[in-house]
Amino acid sequence: MITPKFFEVKWPFLLAAMAVLLPFLSFSQDKSAQAAINYSLIPKLPKPPKPEPFTISTIPLPKNVVESDLVNYLPDGEHLLMEVHFVGKKKSDLAVMKEDGSEFNCLTCELKEEIGDEMPVPLPDGKRVYTPRGVLECSPSIVNCKEARILPLVYPAIPQATIVRRIATNMSPNGVNVATGLVTTRGYLVLVSDLTRVSDDKGDHYELQQGKVVASSPNEADFLAFRPKIDGAGEVKSFADGGRSLINLALFESNNYDLAKIDLTTGTLTRLTKHFSYDEGTYPSPDGKWVIFQTHRHITRMDAFGLIPRPLFAGLPQAAGVSMQRNAEYEGYPKATRFYGLTMVDSYGDRARLPEDGYTGVNLMTDKDDVTLYNHMGNFAWHPSSTHGIFWEQKDPNTVKEGERTGRLRMARFTARKPTKPLPPTTPAMNWATDLKDFKWTTATYPEQGTLKGKVAGYAEISTVKPTPGSADEPRRVIKYVDFTDDGVYILNGSESSTLRPGGYDKPVSWDADITVSGKHTGFLKAKDVKLRVTGMSSGIIQAELDKHKMEVDLAKGLPTGVPGELR
Numbered sequence: 001m002i003t004p005k006f007f008e009v010k011w012p013f014l015l016a017a018m019a020v021l022l023p024f025l026s027f028s029q030d031k032s033a034q035a036a037i038n039y040s041l042i043p044k045l046p047k048p049p050k051p052e053p054f055t056i057s058t059i060p061l062p063k064n065v066v067e068s069d070l071v072n073y074l075p076d077g078e079h080l081l082m083e084v085h086f087v088g089k090k091k092s093d094l095a096v097m098k099e100d101g102s103e104f105n106c107l108t109c110e111l112k113e114e115i116g117d118e119m120p121v122p123l124p125d126g127k128r129v130y131t132p133r134g135v136l137e138c139s140p141s142i143v144n145c146k147e148a149r150i151l152p153l154v155y156p157a158i159p160q161a162t163i164v165r166r167i168a169t170n171m172s173p174n175g176v177n178v179a180t181g182l183v184t185t186r187g188y189l190v191l192v193s194d195l196t197r198v199s200d201d202k203g204d205h206y207e208l209q210q211g212k213v214v215a216s217s218p219n220e221a222d223f224l225a226f227r228p229k230i231d232g233a234g235e236v237k238s239f240a241d242g243g244r245s246l247i248n249l250a251l252f253e254s255n256n257y258d259l260a261k262i263d264l265t266t267g268t269l270t271r272l273t274k275h276f277s278y279d280e281g282t283y284p285s286p287d288g289k290w291v292i293f294q295t296h297r298h299i300t301r302m303d304a305f306g307l308i309p310r311p312l313f314a315g316l317p318q319a320a321g322v323s324m325q326r327n328a329e330y331e332g333y334p335k336a337t338r339f340y341g342l343t344m345v346d347s348y349g350d351r352a353r354l355p356e357d358g359y360t361g362v363n364l365m366t367d368k369d370d371v372t373l374y375n376h377m378g379n380f381a382w383h384p385s386s387t388h389g390i391f392w393e394q395k396d397p398n399t400v401k402e403g404e405r406t407g408r409l410r411m412a413r414f415t416a417r418k419p420t421k422p423l424p425p426t427t428p429a430m431n432w433a434t435d436l437k438d439f440k441w442t443t444a445t446y447p448e449q450g451t452l453k454g455k456v457a458g459y460a461e462i463s464t465v466k467p468t469p470g471s472a473d474e475p476r477r478v479i480k481y482v483d484f485t486d487d488g489v490y491i492l493n494g495s496e497s498s499t500l501r502p503g504g505y506d507k508p509v510s511w512d513a514d515i516t517v518s519g520k521h522t523g524f525l526k527a528k529d530v531k532l533r534v535t536g537m538s539s540g541i542i543q544a545e546l547d548k549h550k551m552e553v554d555l556a557k558g559l560p561t562g563v564p565g566e567l568r
Contacts, residue, residue, distance in 0.1 A: 038455050039231065039252045039271045040309065040486040045348045048359035052416050056367060059390065059409040060101035067406045069378030069392040070119050073099075074126070077384045079143055081129060083116040087403050092116050094129060094136060096143060099383075099390065099411070105145070107138065113150040119379045121171040124425075130178070130195065132169040135206045154207045156193065159439050161186035168236045171195070172243035173286075174425035178208055179246050181236045186441045190215035190233055190248065192264065192430060211436030214246065214262060223444045226313045226452040226462055232262045232269050237282035240291070242423035247272065247282045247291075253486075254315025255322045256306030259293060259349075267432040272349040275360050276309070278302040278326050280340070283380040283389070284347075286422035291345055292380045292389070297355075298341040298363045299371065299562035302326060304542040304551040308517055308525040309353070309490050311452060311460065314479050317498045317509045321532025325559055328568040337568060338394045339561055340376040341365045342412075354521075354547070364412055365393075371562035373399065377407065385419035388412060458483035458491065465497075474499040474510075481515060491519040496527070508533045511540070521547050530555065 061068060070083040074096070084095045084106070091114045097104040107129075108115070115134040122129055122142055129136040134153050138145035155163060167181035179192050193208035215233035234249030240261060250260035252271060259272040259279050273279045277297035284291045296302045305322045315322070329336035345361035352358030365376060370393070377394035394407045448464040461480045467473035476499050481492040496513035513527035523546035530540030532555075539556040553559055558567030 037269075038486065040455060042274065042352065042358075042487075045351055048348075048351055049346050051362055052414055054364065054412055054414045056364075057411050057413070059099065059411055061405070061409055062104050065104075066404065067392075068095075068409055069394070069407065070116065071379065071390045071392065071409070072119055072121060072381045073383055073390070074122050074142060075124065075384065076126075076143070079103075080381070080390060081120050081122055081142065083120055085406075094120055094131075096145075107136065107142070107145050107148055108150070111148060111150055115150050118169060119381070124175040130171045132166060132180070135195075135197075151197075152205045154198075154205055155180070155182075156191075156208055156211050156436060158182065158184050158186075158189070159437070160441055170236050170238050170246075172239040172425070172427075173422070174243045174427045176427060177239070177243060179214075179236045179239065180208065181234075181248075187217045188233065189213050189217070189439070190236060190246075191436060192246065192433070193436075212430045212433040213436055213439045214264065214267070214430065214433045215248065216439070221444075223446050224450065226311075226446060226450060226460075228312055228316065230312065231260045231271075234260070235280075237280075237293075238284055240282075240284040241288050241426070243426045244428055247284065249280060251312055251315075251319065253306070254310040254312055255318055256309070257323065264428040264430050264433075273345075274350040274353050275355070276303065276306040276353055278306070278323075279343075280326075281379060283382065285382050285386040286384050287386040287420040288423045289347055289386065289420070291347060291349065292342055292364065292382075293345075294340040294376055295343045296326060296339060296341070297343060297360065298365065299339060300551060300560045301339055301562070302559075303549065304544045304553045304559075307544040307546050307549055307551065308492075308515065308523065309486070310492065310496075310515070310525075311484070311486060313446075313452060313462075314460075314496060314498075317477070317500050318511055318532050320534050321509050321538060324532075324534045325538065325555070328558070328561075337397055337561075338375045338377040339371075341371070342376050342380060342391065354549075356548075374407065380412075384422055386422075387414055387417045387419055452479070452484075454484045455486040456488040457485050460484050460492075464500075474501070474507075476500070476510075485519065489520045490517055492517060494524075496525075506535050508538070517546060523547065523549075 064087045065084050066087050067085040068082045072081045079096050082095050083092050085092050093106050093108045095106045115131040117132055120129050120131050126141050127138055134150045137149050139147040161184035163182050163184055165183040169180040171178050176194050177192055178195050181190050191211045192214050193211040196207050196209045198207050221229045230251040237247045240247050246262045250258050257278045261270050261272050275297050279293050279295045281294035327336050327338050342364040343361040350360050374393040378392040380389050380391040382389040391410050400406050450462050452460040463478045465476045476497050478497040480495045484492040494515035499510040501507050501509050508531040511527050511530040513525050515525045517523040526543040528541045532538050542553050544551045561568050
């Protein structure tokens with residue numbers, strides 16, 4: 001068993017680590033019959049809601065608190081549970097205060113251990129707090145914490161593999177199920193386990209027991225047909241529907257990061273977001289009616305990568321390098337600027353891929369200094385009534401001096417809503433998923449050549465150009481589209497090629513493309529001498545056009561930030 005201090009990690013490392021595996025592996029939720037579902041099609045859904053009024057206000061913090069980007073509500077709806085950073089202190093701490101900023105109390109300031117890393121989750125008993133680095137126990141309660149101690153969290157052994165890195169985790173409202181993404185020496189898996197307190201010869205601690213593998217890589221995707229699945233097996237985002245569902249990051253088309261929901265009672269997967277921009281952190285309302293998520297759809301930063309819907313297989317080599325563009329961030333860069341906004345949709349999600357074609361949610365960050373000076377960072381915490389919530393806005397790091405507050409704590413209040421009750425907590429049996437103890441890794445590779453058939457019409461010819469013996473060149477995959485379409489709306493012709501990055505994620509991926517789009521929408525995608533990197537600045541020029549959407553970016557100069565004329 002492994003304790004978390006050996007493998008704490010953020011999302012960029014997952015992308016970097018998986019970059020080596022992506023050209024060869026595939027992802028999906030375990031034991032589910034999803035192959036026949038065409039997620040490129042927009043299903044018929046209920047009529048979307050009308051826009052509703054909301055206000056945004058700032059919550060005061062103690063002067064010595066410089067950051068509180070991870071917050072949650074206690075079940076009483078009166079107190080906030082927060083991970084905070086104090087001036088001049090490297091260690092982060094957990095604290096509580098009322099949502100108006102009063103009665104601030106640090107819970108862990110007197111403890112040597114450090115926990116946190118992600119949104120702290122209070123357990124239903126009101127005495128304990130889950131984090132992926134350990135569990136805080138308070139006596140007699142979290143609000144009135146007179147005695148506190150941190151117990152370590154022990155992660156399970158993985159069959160035929162060793163855990164390399166822990167990615168994002170989330171805890172169910174039932175106070176038992178924990179979802180965790182784990183990078184191992186054999187691949188990646190999403191595990192749903194039971195949080196269990198144990199007292200033995202090793203002392204008091206918590207373990208993740210009775211694990212179920214709900215998504216994994218590699219898996220049973222159709223390799224011969226060049227149809228990978230990265231639907232339910234992206235980074236863990238949030239439990240939803242009272243714990244019945246799990247929302248994860250997903251890829252349904254090349255380089256377009258979306259969100260997918262796994263029904264944990266059946267294994268059925270649905271696509272929540274469909275917009276061509278980048279979506280990530282996800283925060284469902286307690287009553288199950290709304291979902292707020294981090295996104296770049298309020299600016300054009302990621303448009304060049306996802307605007308043209310190419311088949312998922314084509315973008316596998318580029319996936320890690322593309323994701324690193326989202327926040328002016330690459331491995332080792334000290335001050336990453338977040339360019340996220342917050343969008344809210346109803347429980348059915350997007351109704352369209354392009355905003356002019358239908359409902360794609362409501363932008364919640366509309367203050368005059370949002371985008372220009374502040375962006376979303378951390379999470380969004382809903383009040384139990386689903387009428388309002390708390391979130392952190394990061395101030396542009398280039399404007400923050402040492403010791404200054406790095407952002408502001410905000411409240412979004414939906415002023416026309418009436419309070420609702422949270423959905424009752426659910427503990428799904430997950431009989432469809434594989435028990436961790438019985439999990440077996442599989443291996444598979446894509447053919448070097450063949451035909452990728454469009455789900456609606458057309459095809460793409462796949463070939464691999466190998467370097468001559470002794471050459472420093474890398475293998476290159478070539479894809480030629482002939483009236484290719486997965487949805488009957490976007491028809492692709494032309495070609496693209498990409499190196500496969502053998503030997504390590506520190507090497508850049510080279511990508512070129514010249515693709516035209518016809519059908520209901522018209523446009524093109526051109527990529528010239530693009531070098532996508534995860535350990536440094538990328539380079540190359542990308543041009544993308546689809547109807548009125550027009551983008552041209554020179555990656556070596558940076559990408560749009562939302563501020564006119566500014567690139568980073």
